[in-house]
Amino acid sequence: MNRNKRAPSEVHNDQRTAILAKSEALFAGRGFPSTSMNDVAEASGLSKATIYHYFSDKEELLQTIAETHVSRLLAVVKLVEREDYPPDERLRQLILGFMREYETAHDAHRVLTEDVRFLESGARAAILAKERKVVAAFANALAAIRPELRSAKLDKPLTMFLFGMINWMFTWVDAKGPLSYEDMAELVTDLFFGGFSQVHHGRQPGKENPK
Amino acid sequence: MNRNKRAPSEVHNDQRTAILAKSEALFAGRGFPSTSMNDVAEASGLSKATIYHYFSDKEELLQTIAETHVSRLLAVVKLVEREDYPPDERLRQLILGFMREYETAHDAHRVLTEDVRFLESGARAAILAKERKVVAAFANALAAIRPELRSAKLDKPLTMFLFGMINWMFTWVDAKGPLSYEDMAELVTDLFFGGFSQVHHGRQPGKENPK
DNA sequence: CCTACCGATCGGTAGG
């Protein structure tokens, strides 16, 4: 019934979503600068002019992909924070939530971490502001578990090491490998929890070797 | 004395080294695909034709930079292995050696981790083979400390998490920040040593939830 | 939603 009479906005939306999905895969695979708008058009089965009907330029594709993904990461953070877990469980849930997001949005995550630097400064700043909120949420959970780390100003660096472990995964994780993302989440969690509890908390940045 | 009579090969070598240094900085800053040979020529203060006198094409620049750097990393590995440290000290020294290399070869390291994927498959394979040797050296040191990790096939994943912490640093470390690279090396070492000793060693990949 | 294009710039090479 009404098979030939979908609302135009619905078609419009499908088309737009398809273009974004194809762009995401292309950017993740060969990088933003090496992907041409002809590549995007061909992969989408549309003319280049049609792509430009939905997006004003190549950067807008990148910006939309990055913005959508970082907003989803922020949503994961807010979902966890609403649960009122004790601090250590909050950090565990943040890690688990990110690993799950990573699994379902592998390409978008890669675009976010590798290609955002090609945005002009205004658009880039907006993305980076949201990324900073995400980092702050993790650092807060860590500081709630071990407040000495914050007074020693080690909460941010340690959080960045955690993000390094997670964000670097796309370079080596084999989806068909023996380790599932749940396994990975458990490994990262054990590694990080075991690790930060060993960091000397008497230490202060730059005051290692008092002369 | 003899100020006007340098050996031609010496001039040649200086010129070549200068081109590589400029390319390295440009590739690290804006990425390989976004750097033009005109950029390289301009930064080097030479004509593009002169660049092509030293290097047959753009890829050869990238290949030389990556090859030189990964060979230097392998040299660090071999230097440490020659010392016959006990296993835990060997891993400590590997981490410290890499952090020092990272400090002095920041740009080259970034090019190695981000741009090698743009090499054609033959040249890329040669680099990746050396990278695999580096990873194996770290994994071996780890397995020598805790052999159960190897039998549980967790030595490689844990090693890759360590590389994640190190390789991700270029995205957030501020050279003028309070933490020196020596501080960073100590932090990463504490974090990793504290962490892997907490990983459940009874675990086997993919056998988490036996049905 | 397409064909037909543009100004500019790409990687690479000519003659001298």
Place this chain on the structure above:
DNA sequence: CCTACCGATCGGTAGG
């Protein structure tokens, strides 16, 4: 005849 280069421009393709 060689090396170490230069100014100018090639055939194609980029984003738009």
